[in-house]
Amino acid sequence: MSREVEVYNAYFGDCIVLKDTSDNTNLLIDFGIHLQSDVSNIYGNRQRLTEDIANDLAGKYSSCNANLLITHFHEDHVSGLVYMYQSGDAKFSKLFNTVYIANIWNDPFAVASNILEEFVLINQLKSSSLPNAKASLLDVLNFVSSGASNVTLLSRGVEFENGKYIALWPPKDISSDDINYIINELGLSESFRKRILDFSEKICLYVRTVILKTDGGNAGEGNNTEIGISMEDLKSEYESLSQETMGIIDNRDRDEQINVQMNKLNKLNHKYNIVFQNVDSGDENVLFTGDAEKEQMEAISTADDYKLHSRYKFIKIPHHGTENHYFDFSPYNPEKIIITNGMVKYKNYSAYGICTDYGKIIAKHICTNSNNCHNCVGTCRISICNTYGGRELIFYRLSKVIR
Numbered sequence: 001m002s003r004e005v006e007v008y009n010a011y012f013g014d015c016i017v018l019k020d021t022s023d024n025t026n027l028l029i030d031f032g033i034h035l036q037s038d039v040s041n042i043y044g045n046r047q048r049l050t051e052d053i054a055n056d057l058a059g060k061y062s063s064c065n066a067n068l069l070i071t072h073f074h075e076d077h078v079s080g081l082v083y084m085y086q087s088g089d090a091k092f093s094k095l096f097n098t099v100y101i102a103n104i105w106n107d108p109f110a111v112a113s114n115i116l117e118e119f120v121l122i123n124q125l126k127s128s129s130l131p132n133a134k135a136s137l138l139d140v141l142n143f144v145s146s147g148a149s150n151v152t153l154l155s156r157g158v159e160f161e162n163g164k165y166i167a168l169w170p171p172k173d174i175s176s177d178d179i180n181y182i183i184n185e186l187g188l189s190e191s192f193r194k195r196i197l198d199f200s201e202k203i204c205l206y207v208r209t210v211i212l213k214t215d216g217g218n219a220g221e222g223n224n225t226e227i228g229i230s231m232e233d234l235k236s237e238y239e240s241l242s243q244e245t246m247g248i249i250d251n252r253d254r255d256e257q258i259n260v261q262m263n264k265l266n267k268l269n270h271k272y273n274i275v276f277q278n279v280d281s282g283d284e285n286v287l288f289t290g291d292a293e294k295e296q297m298e299a300i301s302t303a304d305d306y307k308l309h310s311r312y313k314f315i316k317i318p319h320h321g322t323e324n325h326y327f328d329f330s331p332y333n334p335e336k337i338i339i340t341n342g343m344v345k346y347k348n349y350s351a352y353g354i355c356t357d358y359g360k361i362i363a364k365h366i367c368t369n370s371n372n373c374h375n376c377v378g379t380c381r382i383s384i385c386n387t388y389g390g391r392e393l394i395f396y397r398l399s400k401v402i403r
């Protein structure tokens with residue numbers, strides 16, 4: 001058996017195919033490019049890069065020999081999937097056999113956290129000159145309905161891909177009502193809180209009934225007469241709640257406070273991020289972490305029920321290698337680490353860079369791009385990342401297979 005990864009050049013964004021050459025199975029993990037990724041030097045724009053990757057994936061996996069795992073619903077992990085859905089192109093429909101998502105559909109707090117983060121982001125984009133194209137949770141759900149034949153929910157301890165892999169995060173009942181506090185801090189009212197939670201409850205019901213076809217409802221494409229909720233209803237309610245959020249937050253002159261809450265929402269949504277590894281330990285161990293926060297990695301690494309392996313062939317470093325999410329993987333002896341990073345068009349771009357601690361790790365560095373790496377100065381040749389085990393940069397091409 002041999003595991004390989006095909007890493008796509010998604011800059012600050014994830015798009016990695018985990019390949020098992022023994023049975024020719026492929027698992028795509030996320031497909032998104034950060035809204036503010038600076039892709040101008042090679043691709044001209046993000047849209048073109050998205051199209052190129054989407055077409056490449058469709059060309060390689062059109063015969064339904066790939067499954068998809070979505071770690072979480074942030075733009076930089078799903079924007080390409082939303083593009084696939086919105087393009088309406090038949091080659092993207094049912095491209096994947098099974099799609100794996102986190103088991104959060106009994107938890108309106110989790111859904112509300114996702115939606116509120118989107119609303120605040122839409123609000124921030126509106127008040128700046130930044131582009132406002134934005135992937136919403138509902139768009140992702142539309143993709144899930146159209147882009148895959150089956151949907152499987154993952155939570156800690158659930159094995160998937162014929163028992164090859166096991167989810168290490170999120171735990172099944174992780175419900176967190178931190179969202180209540182954030183709603184309050186943003187100055188949103190009690191009645192707004194109630195409505196966003198009611199709305200989230202409806203999305204949960206829609207997913208369980210229409211997409212997962214559990215809860216005894218009739219299966220339907222996009223709507224379900226049994227529960228009386230259609231995607232169109234959800235979209236229009238989404239719009240009106242989003243407008244309302246804007247109306248309230250817009251009139252407040254406290255950008256700093258909004259940024260603080262935005263960071264909390266971002267962190268909160270990473271609580272529901274899928275982390276997984278292979279089940280049988282050997283020479284081909286893999287650990288995929290999505291955008292796991294430090295707290296989650298600590299919980300995973302100290303838990304007694306499912307243990308991390310003592311060495312790995314591949315570890316996907318969490319959250320694009322940024323300092324805020326740094327976790328020391330050296331006790332797990334990775335042979336190769338994958339870091340999905342690239343320059344972002346933000347004033348505080350430095351905080352989005354690859355932190356110096358990862359430069360110290362003794363492993364081959366596989367980086368989508370090194371132009372915002374605190375270990376790589378000037379040209380790629382002067383690079384700490386290159387010191388131990390060498391380094392592989394993806395950005396000269398669309399993707400590269402690493403063995």
Ligand SMILES: [Zn+2]
Pocket residue numbers: 072074270291
């Ligand atoms: Zn994220």
Ligand SMILES: [Zn+2]
Pocket residue numbers: 013074076077291319320
């Ligand atoms: Zn991310």
Ligand SMILES: [Zn+2]
Pocket residue numbers: 354367370373374375376383384385
């Ligand atoms: Zn570097």
